[in-house]
Amino acid sequence: MVQGVGFRPFIYRVAVKNGLTGFVQNRPEGVVAEVEGPSAFVDAFGADIRLELPPLACITNIECTDLEIRHDQNFQIIPSDAKGHADVHITPDSATCPDCLQELFDPTNRRFRYPFINCTNCGPRLTIINAIPYDRANTSMACFPLCRECLVEYENPADRRFHAEPNACPVCGPQLTLLNAEGKPVETADPVKTAIDLLSSGHVLAVKGLGGFHLSVDAGSSEAVKILRTRKYREEKPLAIMVRTIDQAMQIACVSPEEETLLTSPQRPIVLLKKIQSGLISDSVAPHVPNLGIMLPYAPLHHLLLDDRFTALVMTSANQIDEPICTGNREAIDRLQGIADYYLTHNRDILVRCDDSIAFVADRKPRLMRRSRGYIPQPLHLKETYPPVLALGGQLKTTHCILKGRFAFVSPHIGDMETPQARDFFHESLALMKRITESDPQIIACDLHPAYYSTQAAQELPTERIIQVQHHHAHIVSCMVDNQIGGDVIGLAMDGTGYGTDGNAWGGEFLIANETGFQRFGHLQYLVLPGGEKAIREPRRIAASLLRTVYGASWQELAHKLNLIPDQVQVELFEKIIDGKIHSPMSSGLGRLFDGVAALIGLRLSVSFEGQAAMELEALAAGSTAPPYPFDILRNDDNPYIVDTTAMIRAILADLQAGQSKTIIAASFHQTIIDVFAVMAGEIRKATGLNRVALSGGCFQNKILLEGAINKLRHSGFDVYSHSQVPSNDGGISLGQAVIAASMIKKGM
Ligand SMILES: [Zn+2]
Ligand SMILES: [Zn+2]
Ligand SMILES: [Zn+2]
Numbered sequence: 001m002v003q004g005v006g007f008r009p010f011i012y013r014v015a016v017k018n019g020l021t022g023f024v025q026n027r028p029e030g031v032v033a034e035v036e037g038p039s040a041f042v043d044a045f046g047a048d049i050r051l052e053l054p055p056l057a058c059i060t061n062i063e064c065t066d067l068e069i070r071h072d073q074n075f076q077i078i079p080s081d082a083k084g085h086a087d088v089h090i091t092p093d094s095a096t097c098p099d100c101l102q103e104l105f106d107p108t109n110r111r112f113r114y115p116f117i118n119c120t121n122c123g124p125r126l127t128i129i130n131a132i133p134y135d136r137a138n139t140s141m142a143c144f145p146l147c148r149e150c151l152v153e154y155e156n157p158a159d160r161r162f163h164a165e166p167n168a169c170p171v172c173g174p175q176l177t178l179l180n181a182e183g184k185p186v187e188t189a190d191p192v193k194t195a196i197d198l199l200s201s202g203h204v205l206a207v208k209g210l211g212g213f214h215l216s217v218d219a220g221s222s223e224a225v226k227i228l229r230t231r232k233y234r235e236e237k238p239l240a241i242m243v244r245t246i247d248q249a250m251q252i253a254c255v256s257p258e259e260e261t262l263l264t265s266p267q268r269p270i271v272l273l274k275k276i277q278s279g280l281i282s283d284s285v286a287p288h289v290p291n292l293g294i295m296l297p298y299a300p301l302h303h304l305l306l307d308d309r310f311t312a313l314v315m316t317s318a319n320q321i322d323e324p325i326c327t328g329n330r331e332a333i334d335r336l337q338g339i340a341d342y343y344l345t346h347n348r349d350i351l352v353r354c355d356d357s358i359a360f361v362a363d364r365k366p367r368l369m370r371r372s373r374g375y376i377p378q379p380l381h382l383k384e385t386y387p388p389v390l391a392l393g394g395q396l397k398t399t400h401c402i403l404k405g406r407f408a409f410v411s412p413h414i415g416d417m418e419t420p421q422a423r424d425f426f427h428e429s430l431a432l433m434k435r436i437t438e439s440d441p442q443i444i445a446c447d448l449h450p451a452y453y454s455t456q457a458a459q460e461l462p463t464e465r466i467i468q469v470q471h472h473h474a475h476i477v478s479c480m481v482d483n484q485i486g487g488d489v490i491g492l493a494m495d496g497t498g499y500g501t502d503g504n505a506w507g508g509e510f511l512i513a514n515e516t517g518f519q520r521f522g523h524l525q526y527l528v529l530p531g532g533e534k535a536i537r538e539p540r541r542i543a544a545s546l547l548r549t550v551y552g553a554s555w556q557e558l559a560h561k562l563n564l565i566p567d568q569v570q571v572e573l574f575e576k577i578i579d580g581k582i583h584s585p586m587s588s589g590l591g592r593l594f595d596g597v598a599a600l601i602g603l604r605l606s607v608s609f610e611g612q613a614a615m616e617l618e619a620l621a622a623g624s625t626a627p628p629y630p631f632d633i634l635r636n637d638d639n640p641y642i643v644d645t646t647a648m649i650r651a652i653l654a655d656l657q658a659g660q661s662k663t664i665i666a667a668s669f670h671q672t673i674i675d676v677f678a679v680m681a682g683e684i685r686k687a688t689g690l691n692r693v694a695l696s697g698g699c700f701q702n703k704i705l706l707e708g709a710i711n712k713l714r715h716s717g718f719d720v721y722s723h724s725q726v727p728s729n730d731g732g733i734s735l736g737q738a739v740i741a742a743s744m745i746k747k748g749m
Pocket of ligand 2: 150169173
C-alpha cells in the first residue's frame with residue numbers, strides 16, 4: 001500500500017538520512033526505489049524502512065537485488081511513470097492522525113478548528129475519488145485551488161502534506177454550512193457551535209461525514225433518541241454511537257486490549273462492546289441487547305462536534321429503511337425530509353458511498369460484520385494468481401468482488417437489494433469497482449437463487465460466461481480465501497437462508513468443500529417455514545412448526561399453553577399451512593432454528609428486524625454455562641446425514657414446564673449446537689480423514705457460537721479457520737463466488 005500515504009517522501013527521507021543516493025518513482029508495478037552507498041548504510045536503510053513505515057503504508061514483501069553502480073550524486077523523487085498505474089492501489093479513508101488532531105486544537109495553528117484538516121497520514125481517500133490515478137485533479141478537491149501556503153506544503157518532500165491530495169486550509173478549502181429542514185442556510189458565524197446547541201436541545205441533525213451523512217442526536221437523551229426512532233421507522237434495531245475518547249468508551253462499555261486496538265485503528269469501525277449500566281446512555285439506543293456499537297471520531301468535524309456537553313452522539317447512517325446511505329447535499333435534503341431538523345453539511349462532494357464498518361472481537365481476533373469505510377478498497381491477498389472474474393454476491397448485506405491477478409477487491413457494503421435505490425447503488429458500486437481496478441471481467445459469478453436481483457443482473461451484463469455458485473459453498477470458500485488456504489476442508493456453513501441445489505432453503509450445512517466443488521455431507525433437519533418470509537418476521541410461526549413436527553396432534557395444546565398463537569382459528573390455520581406446506585418452503589437454516597427456540601421460550605414472538613430473536617437469545621445465554629441437550633444423527637443409505645433436534649425440543653419443553661430459567665435454557669441450546677458442530681465434524685473426519693474445519697455464515701456473528709465452536713473443535717484436534725478480513729455473513733459471499741468461478745476456469749471446468 002504505497003499510494004497516497006506519503007511513501008515516496010518517506011523513502012526520500014530515509015535514504016537521505018542514511019547518506020544514500022539514488023531515486024524513488026511510482027511505476028505501473030508499484031513504487032521502485034534504487035539506493036547507492038556503502039553496504040552498511042544500505043542495510044540501515046532496509047531496516048529503517050520496516051521500522052519507520054508511514055502509518056497508512058503497508059509492505060507485503062521486500063526483496064533486495066544488487067545493481068550496477070550509477071554514481072548518482074543525490075537522492076531524487078522522480079515524477080510518475082505515466083504509462084500505467086493499475087497495480088498501485090488506492091488507500092482507504094483514514095481517521096484524523098494525532099499530528100493533525102494536535103493542530104486542530106492549537107489556537108496558534110492556521111488550521112485551528114478547521115473541519116477539513118488532513119495530511120498524507122490521514123483523511124479522505126476512496127470517498128473523494130472520481131478516477132485513478134489518485135491525483136487531486138481526479139478528486140472532489142479539484143475545484144479548490146491550493147493557496148500559496150498549502151501549495152508550498154504540497155510540493156515539499158520534507159512536509160507532512162507533500163502530495164496530500166485533499167490538502168486544504170480555511171483560506172482555500174471546503175467550508176461548512178448549516179441548513180434548516182427546508183435546506184435554507186441558517187445565519188451563524190460558527191456552524192459547529194450552533195449545531196452543538198441544536199443537538200443538546202434535542203434536535204435531529206444530518207451530519208455530512210466521509211462516506212455519507214449520519215443522523216445524529218444526543219445519545220444521553222431518551223427523548224431525542226425516541227424522536228429519531230419514530231421518524232426513521234426504526235423501532236428497536238440498535239443505533240451506533242460515537243464517543244470522543246477511548247476513556248469515555250470505557251465508561252459506558254467493557255473494552256479489552258484487542259477491542260481498544262480496533263477502536264483506535266485508522267479504520268475506525270463501529271465496535272460491538274459489552275454495555276456497562278452507566279446511566280450515561282439512553283436505554284433506547286440499544287434495547288434488549290447486551291452490546292453497544294461504539295466508534296471513535298474519524299473526521300475532524302466529529303472531533304469538533306463531540307463537545308463535553310455529550311457523553312456520546314448517536315451516529316446512524318442517514319437513510320430511509322432499506323435504502324442506501326445519503327451522500328449528496330440535495331439528495332440528503334430530499335430523502336431525509338421529515339427526519340432531520342437541520343443539516344450540517346459542506347461543499348466537498350462525497351463521490352463514493354461508504355457506510356461505517358462494523359466489527360467485534362472474538363477469540364481475541366477482530367471480526368468484521370460489515371466491511372466498508374476504512375477498509376475499502378484495500379484488496380485481499382490471494383494465495384495464487386487467478387483469471388479475472390466479477391462476482392455479484394447475494395441479496396442481503398450484499399457486496400461484489402473483482403479478482404485481478406493475486407488480489408480480490410471487495411466492494412463497499414451495498415446492503416439489502418430490496419429497493420430501487422439499493423439497486424441503483426449496486427450498479428453505481430459496480431462501475432466504481434471496475435474503474436478503480438481498471439478492469440471489466442467477462443466471467444461473472446452469481447448465486448443459484450433465481451429470484452435474487454444480482455442473479456438477474458448477471459443475465460443483463462455483457463459476459464462470456466455466467467457461473468452460478470451455491471450459497472453455502474461460496475461461504476466456505478470465502479472463509480478459505482480469508483485464511484489463504486486451499487484443498488479439501490470440512491465446511492460448517494450456518495446462516496438463515498440460502499438457495500440449495502434441491503430447491504430448499506439451506507442454512508445448517510456440513511460440507512466437504514474445495515475451491516471448485518462441494519459435497520453435502522449432512523444438514524440440520526428440514527423444517528417447514530409457515531408463510532415463508534412471514535416466518536422470518538414472526539418467529540412464533542417457526543415455533544409452531546417445531547411443535548407440530550415434534551408433538552404431532554398434541555401440538556395445539558402446547559401452543560396454547562405457551563401463548564404462541566392468540567386464538568384457535570389461527571392455530572388451525574397454522575396447522576393447515578404447515579401440513580400442506582402452503583407458501584411455506586423447507587428450511588435447514590440454523591438461524592431459523594434460533595428464531596424458533598427464541599419464540600418457544602417466549603423471548604420473541606415477532607421481530608422488527610431479521611436476526612433480532614437470535615441476537616436476544618445470544619444475549620440471554622451470554623455469561624452462563626449449562627449442559628447440552630440431547631440430539632440424534634440420522635443416516636440412511638447414501639443420503640446426507642441429518643441432525644435431528646427432536647430430543648432437544650422435547651428437553652427444552654420439559655425444562656420450561658419444570659420452571660427452568662430461560663437463561664439456562666438459552667445457554668444449553670447454544671451448547672447443544674456447539675456439540676452438533678463437533679460431532680458432525682468428527683463424522684466427516686472419520687469418513688474422509690480431513691482435519692481442517694472452515695466456519696462461515698451469518699450465525700458465526702454469534703460470539704458464543706463462534707468462540708464455543710473454535711474451542712470445542714480445537715480441543716478435538718481440528719485446525720479451525722474462521723473469518724477475520726471479510727464478514728462471515730453474506731457480505732463475504734461475493735469473494736467466495738469469485739474464487740470458485742476463477743478456480744473452475746483455471747482448471748478448465
Ligand atoms: Zn494527519
Ligand atoms: Zn490553503
Ligand atoms: Zn448466507
